[in-house]
Amino acid sequence: MDMIQEGTLKPVIDKELSLEEAAEGLRMMRPRGHGQDRGDAVSETTTLPTAAEIEEKLLKGPFHQWLGLKVLSVGDGTIELKATWRPEMVVNAERGYMHGGILATLVDLTADWALVSKTGRGVPTVDLRVDYHRAGMQGDLIAKGKVVKFGSTLSVAEAEILSEDGKLLASGRGVYMTASPK
Amino acid sequence: MDMIQEGTLKPVIDKELSLEEAAEGLRMMRPRGHGQDRGDAVSETTTLPTAAEIEEKLLKGPFHQWLGLKVLSVGDGTIELKATWRPEMVVNAERGYMHGGILATLVDLTADWALVSKTGRGVPTVDLRVDYHRAGMQGDLIAKGKVVKFGSTLSVAEAEILSEDGKLLASGRGVYMTASPK
Amino acid sequence: MDMIQEGTLKPVIDKELSLEEAAEGLRMMRPRGHGQDRGDAVSETTTLPTAAEIEEKLLKGPFHQWLGLKVLSVGDGTIELKATWRPEMVVNAERGYMHGGILATLVDLTADWALVSKTGRGVPTVDLRVDYHRAGMQGDLIAKGKVVKFGSTLSVAEAEILSEDGKLLASGRGVYMTASPK
Amino acid sequence: MDMIQEGTLKPVIDKELSLEEAAEGLRMMRPRGHGQDRGDAVSETTTLPTAAEIEEKLLKGPFHQWLGLKVLSVGDGTIELKATWRPEMVVNAERGYMHGGILATLVDLTADWALVSKTGRGVPTVDLRVDYHRAGMQGDLIAKGKVVKFGSTLSVAEAEILSEDGKLLASGRGVYMTASPK
Numbered sequence: 138m139d140m141i142q143e144g145t146l147k148p149v150i151d152k153e154l155s156l157e158e159a160a161e162g163l164r165m166m167r168p169r170g171h172g173q174d175r176g177d178a179v180s181e182t183t184t185l186p187t188a189a190e191i192e193e194k195l196l197k198g199p200f201h202q203w204l205g206l207k208v209l210s211v212g213d214g215t216i217e218l219k220a221t222w223r224p225e226m227v228v229n230a231e232r233g234y235m236h237g238g239i240l241a242t243l244v245d246l247t248a249d250w251a252l253v254s255k256t257g258r259g260v261p262t263v264d265l266r267v268d269y270h271r272a273g274m275q276g277d278l279i280a281k282g283k284v285v286k287f288g289s290t291l292s293v294a295e296a297e298i299l300s301e302d303g304k305l306l307a308s309g310r311g312v313y314m315t316a317s318p319k
Numbered sequence: 320m321d322m323i324q325e326g327t328l329k330p331v332i333d334k335e336l337s338l339e340e341a342a343e344g345l346r347m348m349r350p351r352g353h354g355q356d357r358g359d360a361v362s363e364t365t366t367l368p369t370a371a372e373i374e375e376k377l378l379k380g381p382f383h384q385w386l387g388l389k390v391l392s393v394g395d396g397t398i399e400l401k402a403t404w405r406p407e408m409v410v411n412a413e414r415g416y417m418h419g420g421i422l423a424t425l426v427d428l429t430a431d432w433a434l435v436s437k438t439g440r441g442v443p444t445v446d447l448r449v450d451y452h453r454a455g456m457q458g459d460l461i462a463k464g465k466v467v468k469f470g471s472t473l474s475v476a477e478a479e480i481l482s483e484d485g486k487l488l489a490s491g492r493g494v495y496m497t498a499s500p501k
Numbered sequence: 502m503d504m505i506q507e508g509t510l511k512p513v514i515d516k517e518l519s520l521e522e523a524a525e526g527l528r529m530m531r532p533r534g535h536g537q538d539r540g541d542a543v544s545e546t547t548t549l550p551t552a553a554e555i556e557e558k559l560l561k562g563p564f565h566q567w568l569g570l571k572v573l574s575v576g577d578g579t580i581e582l583k584a585t586w587r588p589e590m591v592v593n594a595e596r597g598y599m600h601g602g603i604l605a606t607l608v609d610l611t612a613d614w615a616l617v618s619k620t621g622r623g624v625p626t627v628d629l630r631v632d633y634h635r636a637g638m639q640g641d642l643i644a645k646g647k648v649v650k651f652g653s654t655l656s657v658a659e660a661e662i663l664s665e666d667g668k669l670l671a672s673g674r675g676v677y678m679t680a681s682p683k
Numbered sequence: 684m685d686m687i688q689e690g691t692l693k694p695v696i697d698k699e700l701s702l703e704e705a706a707e708g709l710r711m712m713r714p715r716g717h718g719q720d721r722g723d724a725v726s727e728t729t730t731l732p733t734a735a736e737i738e739e740k741l742l743k744g745p746f747h748q749w750l751g752l753k754v755l756s757v758g759d760g761t762i763e764l765k766a767t768w769r770p771e772m773v774v775n776a777e778r779g780y781m782h783g784g785i786l787a788t789l790v791d792l793t794a795d796w797a798l799v800s801k802t803g804r805g806v807p808t809v810d811l812r813v814d815y816h817r818a819g820m821q822g823d824l825i826a827k828g829k830v831v832k833f834g835s836t837l838s839v840a841e842a843e844i845l846s847e848d849g850k851l852l853a854s855g856r857g858v859y860m861t862a863s864p865k
Contacts, residue, residue, distance in 0.1 A: 198410040200418035228380040228441070236382040237427050237444045242420025259410070262419045263837060264491075264810065264858055265449045266630050268657045268676065270650045285672060286634045291809060291860075293632045293672075308649060308657075309446075310674075312632065312810055312858065314837075445655060446628065446676055448812050450839045450858065452832045467854060468816045473627060473678075475814045475854075490831060490839075492856075494628055494676065494814065496655075562774040564782040592744040592805070600746035601808045602788025609783050623774070626783045628855075631811045673810075 185211055185254050194258055195250060204242070205277075214284035216251045218243075222277050235273030240298050240307040241265065243280045247296035248311045251282030255292075260313045263291065267309035276301045290316050367393055367436050376440055377432060386424070387459075396466035398433045400425075404459050417455030422480050422489040423447065425462045429478035430493045433464030437474075442495045445473065449491035458483045472498050549575055549618050558622055559614060568606070569641075578648035580615045582607075586641050599637030604662050604671040605629065607644045611660035612675045615646030619656075624677045627655065631673035640665045654680050731757055731800050740804055741796060750788070751823075760830035762797045764789075768823050781819030786844050786853040787811065789826045793842035794857045797828030801838075806859045809837065813855035822847045836862050 192208035195201050195218075205221025220243055228236040244267050249259050278298055285293040292315040297308045374390035377383050377400075387403025402425055410418040426449045431441050460480055467475040474497040479490045556572035559565050559582075569585025584607055592600040608631050613623050642662055649657040656679040661672045738754035741747050751767025766789055774782040790813050795805050824844055831839040838861040843854045 197412060198418065199407050199412055200410055200420065203407040225381050225385040228382055230379060230381055236380065236424065237447065238382065238420065238424025241423040241427060241447055241449075242418065245419050245423060262451050264451060264839075265419065265423055265447075266674070266812065267423070267447045268649070268674065269444050269446060270652075270657070285632070286669060288634075293634070293810075305650060310630070310632065446657075448630065448856070450831070450856065452834075452839070467814070468851060470816075475628075475816070487832060492812070492814065561776060562782065563771050563776055564774055564784065567771040589745050589749040592746055594743060594745055600744065600788065601791050601811065602746065602784065605787040605791060605811055605813075606782065606784025609787060626815050628815060629783065629787055629811075629813045631787075633808050633810060 185213060186257075187211065191216070191250065191253055194253075195246075198259075200242075201246070204239075206246075209279075211254060213254050214251060214287065216247060216253065216282045218247055218250070218280040218282070220278040220280060222275055227275075233275050235306075237267075237269055237307075240269065240273060240278075241267045241309070243278060243298045244296045244307060244309040245311055247280040247282035247298070248294035248309070249282075249313055251284050251294045251296065252287065252292055252313060252315060255284070255287050256315055260292075260315055263312040263314055265309065265311045267307055269307050271300075271304055271306050273298075273300065273306045278306070279303075285310065288315065290314070367395060368439070369393065373398070373432065373435055376435075377428075380441075382424075383428070386421075388428075391461075393436060395436050396433060396469065398429060398435060398464045400429055400432070400462040400464070402460040402462060404457055409457075415457050417488075419449075419451055419489075422451065422455060422460075423449045423491075425460060425480045426478045426489060426491040427493055429462040429464035429480070430476035430491070431464075431495055433466050433476045433478065434469065434474055434495060434497060437466070437469050438497055442474075442497055445494040445496055447491065447493045449489055451489050453482075453486055453488050455480075455482065455488045460488070461485075467492065470497065472496070549577060550621075551575065555580070555614065555617055558617075559610075562623075564606075565610070568603075570610075573643075575618060577618050578615060578651065580611065580617060580646045582611055582614070582644040582646070584642040584644060586639055591639075597639050599670075601631075601633055601671075604633065604637060604642075605631045605673070607642060607662045608660045608671060608673040609675055611644040611646035611662070612658035612673070613646075613677055615648050615658045615660065616651065616656055616677060616679060619648070619651050620679055624656075624679055627676040627678055629673065629675045631671055633671050635664075635668055635670050637662075637664065637670045642670070643667075649674065652679065654678070731759060732803075733757065737762070737796065737799055740799075741792075744805075746788075747792070750785075752792075755825075757800060759800050760797060760833065762793060762799065762828045764793055764796070764826040764828070766824040766826060768821055773821075779821050781852075783813075783815055783853075786815065786819060786824075787813045787855075789824060789844045790842045790853060790855040791857055793826040793828035793844070794840035794855070795828075795859055797830050797840045797842065798833065798838055798859060798861060801830070801833050802861055806838075806861050809858040809860055811855065811857045813853055815853050817846075817850055817852050819844075819846065819852045824852070825849075831856065834861065836860070 188208040188211050191211050195206055207219040209217040209219055226235050226239045228234050245262055245265050249262060252260060280296055280298050282294060282296040285295050292313050293310060295310040298306045300306055370390040370393050373393050377388055389401040391399040391401055408417050408421045410416050427444055427447050431444060434442060462478055462480050464476060464478040467477050474495050475492060477492040480488045482488055552572040552575050555575050559570055571583040573581040573583055590599050590603045592598050609626055609629050613626060616624060644660055644662050646658060646660040649659050656677050657674060659674040662670045664670055734754040734757050737757050741752055753765040755763040755765055772781050772785045774780050791808055791811050795808060798806060826842055826844050828840060828842040831841050838859050839856060840859060841856040844852045846852055
């Protein structure tokens with residue numbers, strides 16, 4: 138790659154390079170050992186982790202425990218979770234509305250873990266965008282995540298949060314730093 | 320306004336009307352009693368609520384209690400809050416990183432309550448956007464909110480979340496439904 | 502509705518009311534003539550506008566003409582458009598990358614017009630969020646829009662922008678002010 | 684850094700690493716020549732580029748020419764631009780509203796070039812978020828950009844778009860790939 142031989146990465150940050158080329162530039166600069174892992178077809182085609190395996194990883198996080206998370210299913214670039222309602226989640230005690238921050242949290246973590254079939258674990262969130270569609274009331278929550286675009290440096294994934302009876306409460310997307318797949 | 324006399328609101332949704340005109344159309348259709356309140360110069364110029372008054376309102380929310388919120392100051396279109404760290408906020412027990420959902424929650428509620436000098440209370444969030452800049456570690460959090468644009472139907476406000484030692488952890492914005500100022 | 506009889510809309514802006522209840526409050530305050538139109542089952546089930554009809558409306562906009570827009574298909578809450586490449590769309594003359602602003606424009610207008618089966622025309626954009634996945638090169642663009650949530654005051658819709666050979670270049674969402682369905 | 688000696692980057696993508704640590708991990712893996720450049724205090728403190736120098740770079744982009752961009756001033760992490768109104772920018776010929784895509788384009792490019800004192804040129808946009816505050820009418824536009832957080836891999840910057848008479852029309856933020864400062 139010319140720009141590296143020149144001892145400069147100028148083109149990486151130029152509009153002369155597109156986003157994916159810039160990302161590719163970063164990827165190519167990784168140590169050999171890692172680069173080999175990345176292209177390893179085996180790692181791409183191995184059996185998906187089970188819901189139980191992902192749930193075990195997920196529940197290492199204290200806030201995930203607090204949310205009472207359960208992994209219902211894991212697919213290739215998808216995940217379905219359940220969160221357990223608790224009274225502290227409420228923003229308005231009289232009317233029982235759930236705090237929007239709980240729904241935002243679920244969008245973040247569900248989109249993040251939708252990437253797990255490719256990343257093997259939770260990854261850092263770059264940014265998060267949440268649309269609120271309907272108030273969450275008392276009751277557990279279903280969260281469905283899906284990868285929009287998986288990239289070697291950055292990925293986009295989305296999630297929907299539904300009430301137990303299937304009403305769409307919130308949905309949104311995040312950008313995640315998937316700089317190094319397993 | 321012609322469109323109301325015609326018994327139709329077609330122009331409201333047209334690109335023929337700008338966003339603020341559409342919002343204005345909604346505002347004009349409100350009952351007189353409310354319309355009068357809105358234009359009331361007194362309500363705009365009355366003394367700001369005190370931090371203690373806002374804290375009392377804020378802490379009616381169970382999740383706000385859980386977050387250990389304190390109101391440090393309230394200005395005209397600004398607010399400064401403090402949230403109290405607790406171990407359940409952590410996403411990674413080993414390293415102690417705070418869950419991004421906690422930071423997102425603080426961006427949401429701080430931007431929301433930055434509007435309180437105009438709204439008198441918390442208002443529904445339409446959408447939320449959060450940028451993550453640095454991991455939050457153990458320690459209380461400072462949250463600073465500011466109104467970007469106050470409108471009679473929809474408003475935009477922003478917030479920064481900082482560590483106790485002043486490092487920027489996250490920042491972002493929300494759109495809020497301020498359909499009816501007090 | 503008690504709050505209207507009281508000559509006050511205070512609850513509308515309270516977290517005591519959810520977003521959809523606040524929106525519903527606004528809707529209920531509309532003039533009767535309009536309210537009746539809204540609930541009219543006939544207007545919901547009438548024949549979809551044709552692609553030619555929508556294209557005619559869309560092309561009244563000078564910037565839409567500049568973009569060389571064509572309406573490929575219109576469904577219930579969906580639309581598919583084509584934009585015609587032109588050399589002014591490029592950000593980098595040497596490499597030929599399309600400007601991200603063109604892709605953002607297409608996300609905005611495609612999500613907006615995905616609502617057309619419900620709104621009858623373009624509506625004001627409240628906010629827009631765009632993820633860039635891959636650089637756009639010389640060539641026409643396909644834009645697919647879909648309603649995420651249609652509401653009587655605010656709606657969310659999303660769009661994907663693809664190259665002619667089907668590669669995902671950008672995707673995103675907007676919130677639109679659908680205060681008054683046709 | 685242990686993980687590199689181990690020939691694996693697993694921790695990079697883990698929530699075990701924060702966003703900035705993951706970014707730092709990528710940075711550390713860059714070729715020496717580049718790493719040295721990065722920490723070079725001289726490059727950080729050299730004279731700012733002039734408005735004329737930036738304008739020359741900016742206007743290499745055909746769409747930037749079409750927008751009639753002028754660079755009014757460049758600061759450390761700030762920029763102020765002007766765009767020249769043209770009739771093709773209009774979405775509604777009868778009322779003269781400017782297309783929201785033009786405003787989105789200006790938010791994107793102004794936030795991007797607010798980074799220029801650190802990047803030396805335009806960089807790839809990862810994502811873009813735009814709030815619309817008021818319709819743009821016939822007239823040139825002023826665009827003010829500011830860096831929110833500069834990072835070695837990803838940066839956040841924001842922009843405001845104003846009418847000639849100083850009214851806030853739109854504002855927003857983008858995430859940019861600043862993987863390699865000059």
